[in-house]
Amino acid sequence: MVSSKEKGVSATETLIFSVGAAKDGRSVKDFLSGEGFSSTLIRRVKVGGIERNGVPLRTTDTVHTGDILRVTLPGGQSENIEPIALPLAVVYEDEEILVVKKPAAQPTHPSRGNHLPTLANAVAAYFAPRPFVFRAITRLDRDTEGLVLIAKDALGAKRLSDSMANGEIHKRYLAVTVRPPVPREGEIDAPIARECEGALRRVVREDGKAALTRYRTLAENEEGHALVSLTPVTGRTHQLRVHMAHIGTPLDADFLYGTPREGMHYRLAAVGLEFPHPRTGVNMSFSYLPAFATEEFGK
Numbered sequence: 559m560v561s562s563k564e565k566g567v568s569a570t571e572t573l574i575f576s577v578g579a580a581k582d583g584r585s586v587k588d589f590l591s592g593e594g595f596s597s598t599l600i601r602r603v604k605v606g607g608i609e610r611n612g613v614p615l616r617t618t619d620t621v622h623t624g625d626i627l628r629v630t631l632p633g634g635q636s637e638n639i640e641p642i643a644l645p646l647a648v649v650y651e652d653e654e655i656l657v658v659k660k661p662a663a664q665p666t667h668p669s670r671g672n673h674l675p676t677l678a679n680a681v682a683a684y685f686a687p688r689p690f691v692f693r694a695i696t697r698l699d700r701d702t703e704g705l706v707l708i709a710k711d712a713l714g715a716k717r718l719s720d721s722m723a724n725g726e727i728h729k730r731y732l733a734v735t736v737r738p739p740v741p742r743e744g745e746i747d748a749p750i751a752r753e754c755e756g757a758l759r760r761v762v763r764e765d766g767k768a769a770l771t772r773y774r775t776l777a778e779n780e781e782g783h784a785l786v787s788l789t790p791v792t793g794r795t796h797q798l799r800v801h802m803a804h805i806g807t808p809l810d811a812d813f814l815y816g817t818p819r820e821g822m823h824y825r826l827a828a829v830g831l832e833f834p835h836p837r838t839g840v841n842m843s844f845s846y847l848p849a850f851a852t853e854e855f856g857k
Contacts, residue, residue, distance in 0.1 A: 571631040571711040577621045587617040590629070594717040594836075602712075603629055631712055638668055639692055641683035642675045648684075649705065649844055654714040654837050656681070657844055662703040662823060666694055674700075681708060695722060696729065696831065699796070704731070704828025705844055709836065717836035722793075730830030731788040731798060732776075732851055735807040736816060738784040742775040746801040750794045759814055760796045762804045769794045771801045777855040783810055785855045798826065825850040 581589055586608060590600050600617060608615045609628045621627065647659040660666065660677050667678040678692040693709040695718045707727070709715035721727050751766030753759040760766075770791040777785040784807070788798050799815045802808055808816030809824040816824070827848040835842050 571713070573629045573631070573713065575627040575629065577623055577625040577627065579623045581621065582623040584621055585617065586615050586619050586621060586627070589621050589627075590617070594713060594720065596716050599631065599712055599716060603631055607631065639676075639678045639682050639690070641686040641690075642679035643683045644675055644680035646680045646684050649846075650842075654710055654835070655718075655842075656708040656710060657831065657842075658706050658708065659846065660698055660703055660706050662701050662825075662827075665700045666697045666706065667692060677706065695719065695833075696727065696828070698828055699826075701823045702731075702826045702828065703848060704826075705729075705831040705846070706828075707831060707833060714836040718833065721834055721836075727833040728830070729790060729828055729832075730845075731790070732825075732827050732829050732848060733786050733788055733798065733802065734810045734825040734850060734854060735784045735786050735802055736810050737782055737807055738775050738778055739773060739786065739802070739805055739807040744773060746771045746773065746805060748801060748804055750797060750800055760794070760800050762800060767794055768792060769797050769801065771798060773802075779855050783854065785851060799824070825854075 575589075575593060577589065581592065584592070587600055604617045607630045608617070610621070610625050615627070647661075648656065649659055650657040658677070658681070665674055665676040667676050678694070681692060682690045691712075693712075693715040695707040695709055695715065696705070698704055698706060707718065709718050718727070747770050748762040749764060749766035750760050750769045751763040753761045772789040772791065774787045775784050776787055786802070788802075790797050794800075796815070799809055799812055803812070803815040809826060810816065811819040811822040812824040825848070827850070829848060830845045832841060832843045834840070
């Protein structure tokens, strides 16, 4: 188990492990694999990065009950992510993770042709002047607001990525649709594919990747719009927007899958986030209510 960690983001990341009786006699490599280290991470620390009582170990060496291992991961720096002082809404932070609330109209990270300040730039400024690697586990489209989970170190990122692959990270969204869906509650099981090679737009098509969304209508307003709770079981690009348009209830003001409205962007927020903590395994749960739910529906 991990007993301690150098706090924050630094040039190196140091983890301390205590070897329990259940892992007595294992090789260092097998021990680290059992703690969530990928083969890539093990390669990064195998030369001089593993010590027992101050003595360097090889990955082929054996560990025993009561051993204290000090594992040092080399740090790094994300390229092309300049620290930019921007407002950053920190929801939760500890030594391994950071949960923030990304505003709408802000990309999660820099991309080709996108010169807007991003969430990654804001997080880099938050940690400056310490070296920083942006490890966003959950990512949101530019015009989607909401909760984003960020790992502070490579091991935490690996463990959380494994949790994502195993279906242990759950997200819930709120959206404003042009009308209430019919039926008001249900699920949409429809494969999603890129419209054509190189296109941004996605479509429902038989040769696409499996995609499943569960939805529930929460409220309607005087304009006839609906506030809908959305739970993506899978995580395809633009999945929620594509699926709601597919059943005839696109998001209001969705420029790509609905009808644009001058001066407005679609309202979609990642309002709920649950995941096992990468070190303790304890279930972490966060939620909030976006302003558009109150302003447009009185929630």
